[in-house]
Amino acid sequence: MRQQLLYSWILVREKPVFRSDLKTTFQRWPASWVWLMSLATWVWLFYSAFIAGGSVQMSHPSLVTMVYGSTDLTDFLIQLSASMLPWMLMVIAMMFPLLNTQVEHVAFSLPRSERAKGVLSFLSGYSLTWLAVGAGLQLLIAVIDMLLAGRSAIFKASLPAVAFLLAAAVVWWPQRIVWMAACGLRMPLRINTWKSHLDSFNYGMKKGFVCARTCWIPMFALMLAHHNLWTMALVTLVLIYERYLIPHESKLIGYAWLLIAAFFTGLALLSLGQGGEQAIPYCVPV
């Protein structure tokens, strides 16, 4: 069955019209590929959760567990990489659709032959920044774990709610408008082969920093919520709505974070009645 599907795909792919359409689509709307990458990630996440027998949540091994549980450095690095996978999947699924303007800027700044490579360089730089942010947040979670050790489970269960509350509060902080405006950042790129890739990579890293500065708190909240798929999907829709459809100084997103915080508070309170940490669905794993 799998081989048959693969064979059919190769046949379709080789059709000249299809090949030319794919190429033309990328040339005209380079951001369409970034959306496709995001869509593929979403499909995989939902497939893993509902069809392949996984969970709607993905857990991070705690850094503390990793350090004390690892047999050697290699083991630690493997565990660390595995723990960053859900984070990076989340970045691709949620953040890539927000990059229309930047991907188009990179693609149209370069000769046609360099466009795809330039966009890939940009995305690599962008992802690298987010990877660093993710590692930092893992460390933060480890610190929180240590601080909350021995405390009532309700503290841990309410962490996503607290993080979304913080995200909502930041929406009313005047500096956030400036940061939101910076999301449109553009940089002049060289057009000669490796220099164009270097510039695109550099641009991606800077854009990653600008994005992380604005969006790290809701992303962190989702990390605390074990990348709950439904919440991720909701947050993604809110972010896309804010990015493309409303003025950047709008406070609507703040109300959305407040609602999600209320939802997590409700869950945390519910979990109290069920007793025991195992019954709490959104606590930080230790």
Add this chain to the structure above:
Amino acid sequence: MRERKNVYELPPGDTTLEWYAKAVANMKSRPTTDPTSWNYQGAIHGFNAGNPFWAGAPPLPPESEQLEFWKRCQHSTWFFLPWHRMYLAYFEQIVLSVVVELGGPADWALPFWNYSDTTNPHALDIPPAFTDPQDGSNPLWIPGRVNNALTPYDVGLGSLNIVPFVGSIPQGFGGRETAFNHGGGPFGGLEQTPHNLVHVRIGGAMGNPQTAALDPIFWLHHANIDRLWQVWINMGGGRTNPSQASWLNYRFRFHDADRNKVSMSCEEVLDTRTILGGYTYQGVPAQAPQPMLMRAAAPAEAAMPLEVVAADNEVKPLGDGVTDLSLNLGSAQEKQKANLRTMARAVQVPQSAYLLFENITGKGVPPVYNVYLNLPNEKEMDEEYLAGSMGFFGIEEASTPGTHSDGSGIQYVLDVGPLLNKLRSQSNWDESKLSVRLMATGAMPEDASVSVGRISLYSE
């Protein structure tokens, strides 16, 4: 239905400007906190407490109100035309109510300044009613204007030939598709010329979006831009407004003449006869927008995007005089070079080519710059080699990271296709190099500066 008339064709004895002056004086006497005051109306377009033109403005409305209603002008975006149409409509409503309050005519309408009228020998001059200070008592005069007359290059109407409304390279008539955009990025065709060049050529308050609407001539200039939008639609030939819901349904907030908070969508300003009582332009038939299904759904982006052929990435600070640079076409890919050779052989076939100036940053109000290609005699600025003019309207705000700007600066696109085709037919055409000269048409003010991040050539 009110009619907006050509300011140079007002009949003898007409009182339109007289009442405008009285209303302006009245609005200037109102406190800045009043939404119907001159300052408040000006600040809707742009505001900078540190700019000398705003020196007498305080006390100001609360920060939250400023955030909601001030600094809302839309530039470098497909909202440029509809936002300014709404802005003018509410401003006109406020002026009309003041005129009526003062005992003036109930059918008063904002006149327009048709500076592109080649049949009028004075068309390029700011109408005299605006230029005589009368010892500072003329409400229509404002200090600081650099020029009281435009040049023919400032007011060219080549943008009317652009068919798609939306686009950046090649330019669309109305601008590129964006969300809310106060400034920064590439301009639409009409916005670039004549809009920007008129602003920057007049200079002073008009040269900067933060202060432009404080100059009473601003409103006549924008009435003309608004009229040209209707002229463009009337030309037909596939010229249509965007049909995307993200454009049609986008709403902007204003205050009406009764100081109520109101909002309007782009769809509500497509037919001028239905906007706040309705208006038409003298000599321009108004027509209802075409039904949605009849609209062409082919914006400029639907065509295959042009390709960059050459680029120069060294940041170029532009000074008072001349800045020279050359674009190395030899670095282009073989296929592109072949295209250029084809273009050289077939000059009779029109080819598209655009010169793009990116990340133009700076401050103040720099002068208008003329751009020449392959000037044969370096000392003579031969108009035959003029590729276009650039007026850096909004450069300061677009260069400063802030609530409405990412600090990347503005972009300018010049259609150099016809000129390049002509140059290629000349015997001294060098296929590997294109020389570009930028020439300031005026002195650089002490508090101004401008530099260009990248200059590139795009071709088919």
